[in-house]
Amino acid sequence: MKSPSIKIKKIRTKNISKRARNIEISSIKEMSMLADIIKEKGGSRVISFGQGIPYFDTPDHIKQGIIDSLKQPDTKAYTLMPGINELRDLVGKDLENSRGIKKIQPRKQIMITVGCQEAIACALSAVIDEGDEVILFTPGFPSHIAQAIHFGGKPKFVSLDEANDWAIDFSKLEKATTKKTKAILLSNPSNPTGKVLTVKEAKTLAAFAKKHDLIVISDETYDFLTYNGTPYFSLASLHGLEDRIILCGSFSKKYSITGYRVGYAFAEEGIISQMMKVHDALAICAPTISQKAVITALKGPQRSVADLVQGLTDNRERMCARLDRLDNIFSYKKPMGAYYILVKYDLPGYDSRQLAEKILDETHLVVIPGEAFGPAGEGHLRFSFGCTPQDIDEGFDRLEKWSQSL
Amino acid sequence: MKSPSIKIKKIRTKNISKRARNIEISSIKEMSMLADIIKEKGGSRVISFGQGIPYFDTPDHIKQGIIDSLKQPDTKAYTLMPGINELRDLVGKDLENSRGIKKIQPRKQIMITVGCQEAIACALSAVIDEGDEVILFTPGFPSHIAQAIHFGGKPKFVSLDEANDWAIDFSKLEKATTKKTKAILLSNPSNPTGKVLTVKEAKTLAAFAKKHDLIVISDETYDFLTYNGTPYFSLASLHGLEDRIILCGSFSKKYSITGYRVGYAFAEEGIISQMMKVHDALAICAPTISQKAVITALKGPQRSVADLVQGLTDNRERMCARLDRLDNIFSYKKPMGAYYILVKYDLPGYDSRQLAEKILDETHLVVIPGEAFGPAGEGHLRFSFGCTPQDIDEGFDRLEKWSQSL
Numbered sequence: 001m002k003s004p005s006i007k008i009k010k011i012r013t014k015n016i017s018k019r020a021r022n023i024e025i026s027s028i029k030e031m032s033m034l035a036d037i038i039k040e041k042g043g044s045r046v047i048s049f050g051q052g053i054p055y056f057d058t059p060d061h062i063k064q065g066i067i068d069s070l071k072q073p074d075t076k077a078y079t080l081m082p083g084i085n086e087l088r089d090l091v092g093k094d095l096e097n098s099r100g101i102k103k104i105q106p107r108k109q110i111m112i113t114v115g116c117q118e119a120i121a122c123a124l125s126a127v128i129d130e131g132d133e134v135i136l137f138t139p140g141f142p143s144h145i146a147q148a149i150h151f152g153g154k155p156k157f158v159s160l161d162e163a164n165d166w167a168i169d170f171s172k173l174e175k176a177t178t179k180k181t182k183a184i185l186l187s188n189p190s191n192p193t194g195k196v197l198t199v200k201e202a203k204t205l206a207a208f209a210k211k212h213d214l215i216v217i218s219d220e221t222y223d224f225l226t227y228n229g230t231p232y233f234s235l236a237s238l239h240g241l242e243d244r245i246i247l248c249g250s251f252s253k254k255y256s257i258t259g260y261r262v263g264y265a266f267a268e269e270g271i272i273s274q275m276m277k278v279h280d281a282l283a284i285c286a287p288t289i290s291q292k293a294v295i296t297a298l299k300g301p302q303r304s305v306a307d308l309v310q311g312l313t314d315n316r317e318r319m320c321a322r323l324d325r326l327d328n329i330f331s332y333k334k335p336m337g338a339y340y341i342l343v344k345y346d347l348p349g350y351d352s353r354q355l356a357e358k359i360l361d362e363t364h365l366v367v368i369p370g371e372a373f374g375p376a377g378e379g380h381l382r383f384s385f386g387c388t389p390q391d392i393d394e395g396f397d398r399l400e401k402w403s404q405s406l
Numbered sequence: 407m408k409s410p411s412i413k414i415k416k417i418r419t420k421n422i423s424k425r426a427r428n429i430e431i432s433s434i435k436e437m438s439m440l441a442d443i444i445k446e447k448g449g450s451r452v453i454s455f456g457q458g459i460p461y462f463d464t465p466d467h468i469k470q471g472i473i474d475s476l477k478q479p480d481t482k483a484y485t486l487m488p489g490i491n492e493l494r495d496l497v498g499k500d501l502e503n504s505r506g507i508k509k510i511q512p513r514k515q516i517m518i519t520v521g522c523q524e525a526i527a528c529a530l531s532a533v534i535d536e537g538d539e540v541i542l543f544t545p546g547f548p549s550h551i552a553q554a555i556h557f558g559g560k561p562k563f564v565s566l567d568e569a570n571d572w573a574i575d576f577s578k579l580e581k582a583t584t585k586k587t588k589a590i591l592l593s594n595p596s597n598p599t600g601k602v603l604t605v606k607e608a609k610t611l612a613a614f615a616k617k618h619d620l621i622v623i624s625d626e627t628y629d630f631l632t633y634n635g636t637p638y639f640s641l642a643s644l645h646g647l648e649d650r651i652i653l654c655g656s657f658s659k660k661y662s663i664t665g666y667r668v669g670y671a672f673a674e675e676g677i678i679s680q681m682m683k684v685h686d687a688l689a690i691c692a693p694t695i696s697q698k699a700v701i702t703a704l705k706g707p708q709r710s711v712a713d714l715v716q717g718l719t720d721n722r723e724r725m726c727a728r729l730d731r732l733d734n735i736f737s738y739k740k741p742m743g744a745y746y747i748l749v750k751y752d753l754p755g756y757d758s759r760q761l762a763e764k765i766l767d768e769t770h771l772v773v774i775p776g777e778a779f780g781p782a783g784e785g786h787l788r789f790s791f792g793c794t795p796q797d798i799d800e801g802f803d804r805l806e807k808w809s810q811s812l
Binding site (some may be wrong): 126 | 412417418421422423424425426427428429431432438439442446457459463469470472474476479480481482483484485486487491520523524531532533534535536538549552553556557559588592619621628629663664665666667674675677678679680681684686689690691692693694695710736776796806
């Protein structure tokens with residue numbers, strides 16, 4: 001491995017909390033930082049199948065909304081801590097329309113956050129005490145693991161059934177659940193597997209949560225993005241789960257504004273009121289100019305979303321076709337949602353971290369090591385097809401050439 | 407009291423963490439929310455001496471920089487997790503120039519955060535374990551109290567000497583410190599007292615921290631804002647404190663961008679590397695468009711800062727003059743920095759919360775109850791003079807009229 005390592009040498013442990021010592025920077029961000037070091041050194045252009053950033057630009061009408069908002073005197077200032085009221089109302093309407101949830105009270109049940117990441121941080125902080133167990137499906141989103149540990153939670157991993165399109169194995173779930181289990185945290189559609197919960201799975205999961213008195217934290221960042229007409233079904237739509245579901249969402253991917261940092265949480269008033277206290281302590285409020293950008297996005301034409309979904313649908317086919325040409329080393333389950341493929345590799349002798357660093361070093365292509373996604377992630381690499389079609393082609397041209405040198 | 411109460415009735419305790427149950431929304435945000443309810447009801451315009459938002463607009467060249475950044479393809483996307491490298495470098499230069507700190511390594515020692523609030527959250531999370539004690543001066547910033555408790559800390563309050571211009575009483579500090587004490591968290595210049603540490607106090611505090619092996623978290627949001635030539639002296643300038651100081655700063659007030667949510671933390675590499683892991687779990691990165699706005703601000707002309715300081719210097723005189731006319735009920739120490747006055751009131755029978763709500767209800771003027779600032783805050787109200795001179799005049803016109811009805 002010639003890769004530069006960003007593993008910090010002078011990592012300190014004296015005066016440092018157990019909480020901080022116990023967590024790691026997500027490999028997704030670490031690979032981005034490694035790529036940045038390579039970029040600064042020069043050489044062939046770095047291509048990224050790494051961090052999930054859609055290749056579409058922010059739509060022009062949203063940019064124009066930002067320019068217009070600069071003329072409004074309140075754009076410079078903090079918003080109310082739970083967010084701009086108009087935005088909370090719009091998110092409420094959007095949830096009613098997209099999920100068939102009835103009679104949402106946005107001023108009591110919705111708070112605007114610094115991306116979905118902060119929404120989940122607030123949810124876990126409000127629910128988890130030191131030593132409580134949190135159910136995490138694996139492969140699952142790396143930040144969920146770090147976040148659960150950060151707030152004192154003990155992750156209990158439940159492996160998904162890869163052979164069966166990453167289905168939930170409810171017997172494993174039952175086995176992993178104890179009296180100390182406090183919450184289930186999952187993403188749906190799933191990052192990194194692209195799995196979308198079926199109605200049956202959702203209902204079984206809801207009944208399970210109810211039976212064991214668990215809070216369900218549902219990360220629905222990719223709600224708008226399923227393929228081949230796969231129906232999207234939100235856990236928040238289910239009757240009987242209202243008092244234990246915390247839905248966390250984002251506008252980052254849908255409107256190509258990952259850097260704007262706006263997300264939201266929706267839950268019953270009693271839970272949101274507790275989460276708001278945490279939100280105040282962590283961030284005061286989400287960025288005003290970004291909240292206004294999302295108001296423009298939600299009130300404006302949705303054509304850009306349809307275009308984005310079409311572009312990513314095409315990218316999915318393109319990437320799968322290229323993966324099929326490398327079936328001597330790679331196999332995969334075609335994702336039903338989101339824009340990631342968790343690729344299984346057949347290259348004995350490499351763990352996923354070594355392999356991702358080798359690929360970055362030798363081809364200047366960023367992929368994410370599977371180890372990041374919990375115990376069932378090892379042996380895989382995550383490829384994002386959020387990048388341009390040209391980058392998919394060039395990335396795979398490099399991979400093919402590279403694979404011949406193995 | 408006819409004030410509407412935002413105390414949430416359906417506050418939930420079942421399934422809720424101790425951490426969340428133990429904290430409160432800062433009264434500063436709560437008063438803003440109360441004011442918003444009154445605004446929506448109509449009636450006379452609400453004037454705010456509440457949340458600290460400078461009345462100057464964001465300078466035009468910063469707005470133009472935002473408009474220009476919308477043409478750059480990377481504005482839509484996440485930045486690297488610790489922030490844009492150029493911004494980290496600029497902050498490093500700024501700290502070297504403003505504080506005489508030598509040889510800062512920005513790519514190792516500085517991280518960009520979601521305002522100073524998130525910087526302090528990351529600092530506390532990286533340092534405090536469940537049950538550790540945190541020294542807080544009182545009157546002190548309310549969010550510091552909530553943040554310390556949120557991360558499992560036990561606040562140990564040390565009262566400042568009001569009669570002596572809010573000086574630190576080192577014998578009280580000594581008494582409050584035990585083997586469980588892990589950190590000192592303070593703001594300098596202080597919100598809410600306007601106290602600025604003298605060189606002697608800073609040196610004594612540094613020696614104290616060293617002797618007791620304490621981390622010092624210094625919130626220096628108002629570093630640019632002292633009055634009558636009061637010299638500003640940062641704890642981060644002191645030799646011997648390098649390995650235990652975490653400096654948290656902000657551009658919110660200096661460039662009138664409180665809503666943009668950009669701050670930073672500076673510390674030795676070992677501490678920053680731990681804080682970065684927390685930052686990743688809480689927010690991923692600070693908003694890109696806002697980070698770019700700060701790059702424009704730091705590279706551009708600083709004339710707007712001088713104008714702001716002059717405007718607030720005038721406001722300070724204006725507010726003090728009006729307070730002097732109400733010396734039958736109000737007394738105060740003239741602040742040396744920041745833009746708050748912690749006003750002592752002589753109105754038996756009212757606690758500060760009741761009084762602040764009464765004033766809001768009867769005059770539509772927002773002030774912050776002293777109870778928010780720890781045990782030594784009761785009996786006071788915090789008045790911000792960040793608002794327009796016209797609002798200071800009208801607010802005090804209302805207060806004078808109101809005081810006659812008492």
